[in-house]
Amino acid sequence: MSSLIELRTVSKTFGSGSGAVHAFGPVDLDIARGEFISLLGPSGCGKSTLMLMIAGLLESSSGEIELEGHAVNGPQTDIGIMFQDNTLVPWRTVRGNIELQLELRGLPLADFRERIDMLLESVHLEDFAGRHPYELSGGMQQRAAFCQAMVHDPKIMLLDEPLGKLDAMTRESIRSDLQRLWMQQKPTVVFVTHSIEEAIQLSTRVAVITPRPGRIDRLIPIELPFPRDFDVKNSPEFIEHERTIQEIFHGYGVI
Numbered sequence: 001m002s003s004l005i006e007l008r009t010v011s012k013t014f015g016s017g018s019g020a021v022h023a024f025g026p027v028d029l030d031i032a033r034g035e036f037i038s039l040l041g042p043s044g045c046g047k048s049t050l051m052l053m054i055a056g057l058l059e060s061s062s063g064e065i066e067l068e069g070h071a072v073n074g075p076q077t078d079i080g081i082m083f084q085d086n087t088l089v090p091w092r093t094v095r096g097n098i099e100l101q102l103e104l105r106g107l108p109l110a111d112f113r114e115r116i117d118m119l120l121e122s123v124h125l126e127d128f129a130g131r132h133p134y135e136l137s138g139g140m141q142q143r144a145a146f147c148q149a150m151v152h153d154p155k156i157m158l159l160d161e162p163l164g165k166l167d168a169m170t171r172e173s174i175r176s177d178l179q180r181l182w183m184q185q186k187p188t189v190v191f192v193t194h195s196i197e198e199a200i201q202l203s204t205r206v207a208v209i210t211p212r213p214g215r216i217d218r219l220i221p222i223e224l225p226f227p228r229d230f231d232v233k234n235s236p237e238f239i240e241h242e243r244t245i246q247e248i249f250h251g252y253g254v255i
């Protein structure tokens with residue numbers, strides 16, 4: 001597999017002089033096409049900072065980031081981004097919000113009708129296309145936001161704790177929708193989470209990040225077959241990965 005995202009000695013320091021905060025790096029990382037890689041690390045270690053740098057929304061202090069061999073020098077419009085707080089606008093319906101992503105990119109709506117239907121169906125929102133965000137639960141809003149982030153068929157998706165604010169049961173169910181969508185569409189996903197279990201269940205690799213300034217402590221390949229349902233958590237391999245990562249975080253003193 002060729003590498004789609006390349007980070008070369010990427011670091012970020014905010015501010016300067018005595019007020020400088022070395023937030024992240026230096027980090028080297030190659031992410032292959034079609035991977036689902038999780039960034040797992042304590043609060044404040046620079047995960048969101050890295051996501052913003054990959055998206056070209058924040059400049060790195062040193063190093064280089066390349067997407068498909070092209071240096072990131074400004075905002076990247078062909079990627080899909082999703083954060084903990086969704087960006088659904090209240091005055092548009094679910095379908096209208098998804099279409100907004102196409103309008104902003106100047107893409108013809110007519111070419112995407114079937115894709116929108118397919119995405120809505122795969123997250124069980126087909127009956128809510130005409131509803132407004134305030135008529136949906138928090139979990140349904142995040143499902144709509146997934147459709148929004150994927151509608152233009154991005155090759156790269158940056159998901160920064162998209163399930164962070166949801167209750168455990170909703171989280172579990174959206175996790176399996178997300179996994180199914182990733183298996184169907186095969187985007188390359190960079191996924192930030194605080195949940196060890198979530199990272200192991202969803203990922204092809206887990207990058208364990210140190211406390212600030214965040215560096216990659218360990219890159220753990222997760223070789224369990226997909227799809228991974230609820231039961232995968234009882235497999236010896238899963239439990240072993242869980243223990244390994246817990247021990248690393250114990251070592252940092254964060255759990």
Ligand SMILES: Nc1ncnc2c1ncn2[C@@H]1O[C@H](COP(=O)(O)OP(=O)(O)OP(=O)(O)O)[C@@H](O)[C@H]1O
Pocket residue numbers: 014015021023041042043044045046047048049050212
């Ligand atoms: N715009 C900014 N100006 C100054 N410092 C910042 C800025 N953004 C982030 N930082 C600092 O950089 C560090 C990393 O922040 P970041 O938000 O990337 O962490 P994180 O790993 O995403 O944390 P969390 O898990 O809590 O979301 C923090 O110490 C934060 O205070």
Ligand SMILES: [Mg+2]
Pocket residue numbers: 047048049160
């Ligand atoms: Mg963050």
